Amino acid sequence: QRRGVVSVPCLPYLPVVGSLLHLRSSLPPHLLFTQLAGRYGSLFGLYMGPHYTLVVSEVSLVREVLLQRGREFAGRPKMVTTDLLTQGGKDIAFADYSLLWKNHRRLVQSSFTLLVFNSSYQPNDPELLKVLDYNDGIVQTIVRGGLVDIFPWLKVTLTPGEPRDLLDALLIGKMKGSGGDDDITDDHVLMTAAEAFGAGVETTSTTLLWAIAFLLHHPQVQERVQAELDEVLGRDRPPALSDRSSLPFLESVICEVMRIRPVSPILIPHVAMQDTSLGGHSVPKGTRVLVNMWAIHHDPKHWEEADTFRPERFLDSSGKRVTPASFLPFGAGPRVCVGESLARLELFLFVSRLLQKFNFSVPSGRSLPDLQGRYGVVLQPHHYTVRVTPRY
Numbered sequence: 001q002r003r004g005v006v007s008v009p010c011l012p013y014l015p016v017v018g019s020l021l022h023l024r025s026s027l028p029p030h031l032l033f034t035q036l037a038g039r040y041g042s043l044f045g046l047y048m049g050p051h052y053t054l055v056v057s058e059v060s061l062v063r064e065v066l067l068q069r070g071r072e073f074a075g076r077p078k079m080v081t082t083d084l085l086t087q088g089g090k091d092i093a094f095a096d097y098s099l100l101w102k103n104h105r106r107l108v109q110s111s112f113t114l115l116v117f118n119s120s121y122q123p124n125d126p127e128l129l130k131v132l133d134y135n136d137g138i139v140q141t142i143v144r145g146g147l148v149d150i151f152p153w154l155k156v157t158l159t160p161g162e163p164r165d166l167l168d169a170l171l172i173g174k175m176k177g178s179g180g181d182d183d184i185t186d187d188h189v190l191m192t193a194a195e196a197f198g199a200g201v202e203t204t205s206t207t208l209l210w211a212i213a214f215l216l217h218h219p220q221v222q223e224r225v226q227a228e229l230d231e232v233l234g235r236d237r238p239p240a241l242s243d244r245s246s247l248p249f250l251e252s253v254i255c256e257v258m259r260i261r262p263v264s265p266i267l268i269p270h271v272a273m274q275d276t277s278l279g280g281h282s283v284p285k286g287t288r289v290l291v292n293m294w295a296i297h298h299d300p301k302h303w304e305e306a307d308t309f310r311p312e313r314f315l316d317s318s319g320k321r322v323t324p325a326s327f328l329p330f331g332a333g334p335r336v337c338v339g340e341s342l343a344r345l346e347l348f349l350f351v352s353r354l355l356q357k358f359n360f361s362v363p364s365g366r367s368l369p370d371l372q373g374r375y376g377v378v379l380q381p382h383h384y385t386v387r388v389t390p391r392y
């Protein structure tokens with residue numbers, strides 16, 4: 001037992017493997033952790049190999065980690081996969097807390113609008129295809145990371161010259177050292193741009209897929225959004241950002257989608273940068289913290305019929321938008337999503353224009369989308385088929 005953490009319930013653990021044997025499950029991590037929280041409580045510990053890790057599943061504790069003690073918990077663990085993908089944390093999401101990271105983050109945040117709206121591509125533009133390909137490589141690599149992040153010595157299973165995939169290629173490139181022709185400096189240059197795509201495109205487009213999936217299950221919600229759009233915009237005027245406050249039901253549908261299926265059900269791991277405390281328990285420096293946002297968004301103490309899709313929960317009795325304290329799809333505090341306002345803006349423009357112009361339905365003979373989802377870097381819906389017809 002480490003000093004100071006004895007009072008937090010902890011999963012059994014063994015030398016070297018830690019608690020991994022107790023984490024074997026067919027459930028995806030957010031559901032497994034939610035189940036374990038039922039047994040061990042809303043704050044419990046486990047060992048990911050040698051790494052002591054706290055799992056947090058209660059909103060007041062989450063707010064303590066992200067906001068009240070946000071600065072103390074703003075570190076990121078050093079992991080083999082992300083270290084390679086980001087050239088030792090030269091990105092934002094996986095870089096440890098430092099002055100450099102803070103300046104980098106500020107710079108990127110302030111240039112997003114310019115960066116995102118500055119250029120456009122035609123479908124199949126070779127440059128666009130290359131970027132999409134690279135993005136896909138990153139997604140697959142992080143999914144495959146798993147064990148090598150817990151036991152870095154697994155790297156030795158590599159055969160130099162015979163990379164099996166992008167992860168191997170990056171590892172081999174790194175092992176060769178710097179300065180050589182095979183060095184991965186091009187990837188290095190791509191880090192920040194790749195992250196804007198990796199963290200930005202995958203999350204936003206997946207949220208859009210979830211939105212359509214839930215609208216197919218709830219055609220009456222689709223009709224109500226369309227009635228609101230018809231009243232505010234009419235048939236032809238494209239939605240503008242200034243319309244957001246006049247479309248509270250549409251905005252509440254987007255929120256309910258992000259609540260019921262958060263694309264990032266477990267936040268990127270945080271790390272205690274100093275000895276600190278959480279919920280009155282002392283937490284040693286270096287402790288990893290996993291925030292289970294799925295558990296927060298489905299907590300029956302805070303959400304009535306949490307498993308039911310009900311956008312009205314984001315409206316008050318006079319129909320105005322409200323934001324419950326247990327709704328944190330972008331995280332909060334120093335590590336809050338850099339792209340939050342951009343993502344909200346994109347989702348508003350996409351959903352409003354699509355529903356103004358089209359009806360979404362299930363093609364005859366096909367079944368409704370499966371709403372279970374599959375867990376990767378983001379929580380995605382299984383593939384489904386949708387019929388899109390112009391409204392007029």
Ligand code: HEM
Binds near residue numbers: 207
């Ligand atoms: C629906 C869309 C999105 C959702 C739900 C989402 C959610 C999140 C979450 C939960 C985090 C982790 C917070 C934490 O670790 O405490 C995060 C971090 C981040 N997101 Fe997003 N995100 C979205 C879109 C975007 C977009 C559009 C961009 C950029 C173009 C972006 C860039 C980032 C970056 C760079 C970080 C790391 C921040 C840091 O560690 O300091 N995200 N996002």
